[in-house]
Amino acid sequence: xxxxxxxxxxxxxxxxxxxxxxxxxxxxxxxxxxxxxxxxxxxxxxxxxxxxxxxxxxxxxxxxxxxxxxxxxxxxxxxxxxxxxxxxxxxxxxxxxxxxxxxxxxxxxxxxxxxxxxxxxxxxxxxxxxxxxxxxxxxxxxxxxxxxxxxxxxxxxxxxxxxxxxxxxxxxxxxxxxxxxxxxxxxxxxxxxxxxxxxxxxxxxxxxxxxxxxxxxxxxxxxxxxxxxxxxxxxxxxxxxxxxxxxxxxxxxxxxxxxxxxxxxxxxxxxxxxxxxxxxxxxxxxxxxxxxxxxxxxxxxxxxxxxxxxxxxxxxxxxxxxxxxxxxxxxxxxxxxxxxxxxxxxxxxxxxxxxxxxxxxxxxxxxxxxxxxxxxxxxxxxxxxxxxxxxxxxxxxxxxxxxxxxxxxxxxxxxxxxxxxxxxxxxxxxxxxxxxxxxxxxxxxxxxxxxxxxxxxxxxxxxxxxxxxxxxxxxxxxxxxxxxxxxxxxxxxxxxxxxxxxxxxxxxxxxxxxxxxxxxxxxxxxxxxxxxxxxxxxxxxxxxxxxxxxxxxxxxxxxxxxxxxxxxxxxxxxxxxxxxxxxxxxxx
Numbered sequence: 001x002x003x004x005x006x007x008x009x010x011x012x013x014x015x016x017x018x019x020x021x022x023x024x025x026x027x028x029x030x031x032x033x034x035x036x037x038x039x040x041x042x043x044x045x046x047x048x049x050x051x052x053x054x055x056x057x058x059x060x061x062x063x064x065x066x067x068x069x070x071x072x073x074x075x076x077x078x079x080x081x082x083x084x085x086x087x088x089x090x091x092x093x094x095x096x097x098x099x100x101x102x103x104x105x106x107x108x109x110x111x112x113x114x115x116x117x118x119x120x121x122x123x124x125x126x127x128x129x130x131x132x133x134x135x136x137x138x139x140x141x142x143x144x145x146x147x148x149x150x151x152x153x154x155x156x157x158x159x160x161x162x163x164x165x166x167x168x169x170x171x172x173x174x175x176x177x178x179x180x181x182x183x184x185x186x187x188x189x190x191x192x193x194x195x196x197x198x199x200x201x202x203x204x205x206x207x208x209x210x211x212x213x214x215x216x217x218x219x220x221x222x223x224x225x226x227x228x229x230x231x232x233x234x235x236x237x238x239x240x241x242x243x244x245x246x247x248x249x250x251x252x253x254x255x256x257x258x259x260x261x262x263x264x265x266x267x268x269x270x271x272x273x274x275x276x277x278x279x280x281x282x283x284x285x286x287x288x289x290x291x292x293x294x295x296x297x298x299x300x301x302x303x304x305x306x307x308x309x310x311x312x313x314x315x316x317x318x319x320x321x322x323x324x325x326x327x328x329x330x331x332x333x334x335x336x337x338x339x340x341x342x343x344x345x346x347x348x349x350x351x352x353x354x355x356x357x358x359x360x361x362x363x364x365x366x367x368x369x370x371x372x373x374x375x376x377x378x379x380x381x382x383x384x385x386x387x388x389x390x391x392x393x394x395x396x397x398x399x400x401x402x403x404x405x406x407x408x409x410x411x412x413x414x415x416x417x418x419x420x421x422x423x424x425x426x427x428x429x430x431x432x433x434x435x436x437x438x439x440x441x442x443x444x445x446x447x448x449x450x451x452x453x454x455x456x457x458x459x460x461x462x463x464x465x466x467x468x469x470x471x472x473x474x475x476x477x478x479x480x481x482x483x484x485x486x487x488x489x490x491x492x493x494x495x496x497x498x499x500x501x502x503x504x505x506x507x508x509x510x511x512x513x514x515x516x517x518x519x520x521x522x523x524x525x526x527x528x529x530x531x532x533x534x535x536x537x538x539x540x541x542x543x544x545x546x547x548x549x550x551x552x553x554x555x556x557x558x559x560x561x562x563x564x565x566x567x568x569x570x571x572x573x574x575x576x577x578x579x580x581x582x583x584x585x586x587x588x
Contacts, residue, residue: 002115003083004033008053011112020076020119022069033115037078038066052080052113063120075124079116137228139199140206148227148235152176152287155239177241177279179251180294183232183258184272184306193267200264201271202232208257209234216253235294244279244311251275251309259307274301275309296320322368326376329365331385334392338364341396342571345580346417346542346564349556352585356415356449358564359397360571361389377421386421387428394418394433398441398448400574404581405443411582417449417479425464431471445475449500453481465496472497479542484530494537501534503527505545505565511554528558535559 002013010028018025021036028036040046042064051057059081066076135147143151155176183205190198206228213224213236225237236254241247255273262269276297278290293312301310333339343357363371380386401416424430438445450471468478479500480493484507510523527543534541543555546565555563568586569576580586 001117002028002033004053004080004113004115006053006055006111006113008033008049010036010115017117020068020074020117022072033080037076037117038064039078049080052082055082055111058082063124074119075121077118077120079118080113083112083114140203140228142206142210142234143225143227145227145229148225148229148237149287151225151239152237152290155237156282156285156287156290174282175241175243175279176282176285176290177238177244177247177250177277178290178294179236179238179247179254179275179277179309180291180298181234181236181254181273181275182298182302184274184302186232186271189269189271193269197264197267197269201262201269202228204262204264205234205258205271209236209254212236212250212253212257216250238279241279244277247277247279248309248311251277255307255309272307274298274306276301276312277309278312280312293317323379325367326365326371327379327383330376330380330383331388333363333365334385334388338366339389339392340364341393341400341574343400343574343577344564344571345569345577345586346415346562347568347586349543349552349560349563354414354577354580354586355562356417356447357401357577358417358451358571359393359400359419361393373419381421381423384423384427386423390421390424391428391433391437394420395437395441398437398443401447402441402443404574404578405447407578408581413444413447414577414581415447415449415477416443417451419451419481422452422464425467430467431474434471434476435474446477449477449479451479451481451502469497472499482544484526498539500540500542501530502542502544503530503560505543508543508545508547508551508555508565511551524554524558527555527560531559 002017003011005011010031010033013025013028015025018028021028034040034046034049039049039062042062045060045062045064048057048062049060052060059079061077061079063075063077065073067073135144135150136142137144186198186201189201206226209226213226223239225235225239227235227237229235236250238247238250255275258271258273262271276294276299278293278297280290280293296317297310297312300313300316301308304310340362341359342362343359345354346356346358347353348355361373361377363376365371368375377386380389397416397418401414405413420430434448434450437443438448452468472478477499478497479502480496480498481502482504483501484504507523507527511527531541540561541559543560543563544565546552546555546563546567548567552563552567569580
């Protein structure tokens, strides 16, 4: 301890302070406390200290590294507080008691301050060890998620000249790169060989990652941090990266290193990894944004087949974001009435008369405009909202078909064809829904056709087949959509309660063009064979994507029953269908 005056000079000091600094206590008198304790080295600390000396601040405290006169360094906690005049004598006596005979013996006068210095080196060392334990993974000894994000945030926030490894070579704006990886097959190792072997594998993986980070392109870019983020997830952070090529070289090396077998306690283990690679300018990049991009890219690598690295693609990500937006707003959109239905005519090939229509749902999205089914139906099937949407389409379409029938009583009624997803059969009581809607709308069951894709029907068993049979027994027609592109299981076809085959449009597009060219001669032969087979089984055939008169003529000659496509009409509003009823042949 010491007493200092308002100019910062030591008035008196005890022997403990002298021992700490490596000087006799009397030798400290009249010396500048700031010089003795190196308080001027930090500008902010120096200003705070001066404010205490001049009475503008009540307390000063700083912990910093201090070097003794013998060269030994220590961590010191320095505290300076003003001594009120009434306590000056007590302060001096307290200091003298600590000093013993080593005190300089001068009395503390008004405006003086009490200086105390504590050696906190042991405490700092303990804190350092505790922080290391807190910031490192106990299994692999790598930096953990906490330290990784601390370093990442620092790399993104630090000025360019302060970044670790910044070369200042004029490469342009600073950049940052990240390889985010997940082991493929690690769970199987844990499950079959036990967690101890799994931990050994993680440690071996960590060693190979560290070696790769140090070996690949060491002359390019800045500091690299290999971290275990949890489970079997690792990350390699490249500060001040040299570009995407550097990151892909690193990812390629990591993948090759991890694909080599691991020999662990006599056991030979093979794993691989999926790696997401992100590299971008530091400016405008946040830690959250970078990790979201890395996580997305890692997901792509796994979805693309695993055991590979994938680079972040902004365009692919924009599509994903759009898909997420659609998924989050799909259910409420049904309740808000954002969906509408258009109808495409199904025309008799022999006479060109409209026999029925297919209901095609559209989404009038407030942000993305009018969306066709291929933009949202798959999403609806994934999250289950297809049940709610499908029920609305079925009810609306049946109601519209019944309205046309009542408005044109003298004309043959049109049948309505509605697409059904296999999840509607699994997740709802489709048979009950159809029965209730037919009763509610008054539509005859024979005027309703339900379309399921070939893959959905042929790959189903149990409940879906039972539901289709019940619907067929009710009088509803069942059609297989896109026939010829999926299983094409003829044994199934003979046992299913199917009334109609809808040939996939790819076969019709392969027909000879009107100018005589023939892109796929086999398609016409295949269609002819399928039509003959369907008729032998008592089924009718509808051809999709009929676009030219030549295609229509050949389909008619082959014996196809009905067709639909742009030759006749695009999908249109219900008012336009009403105009077509009773108008005679629709030749296109």
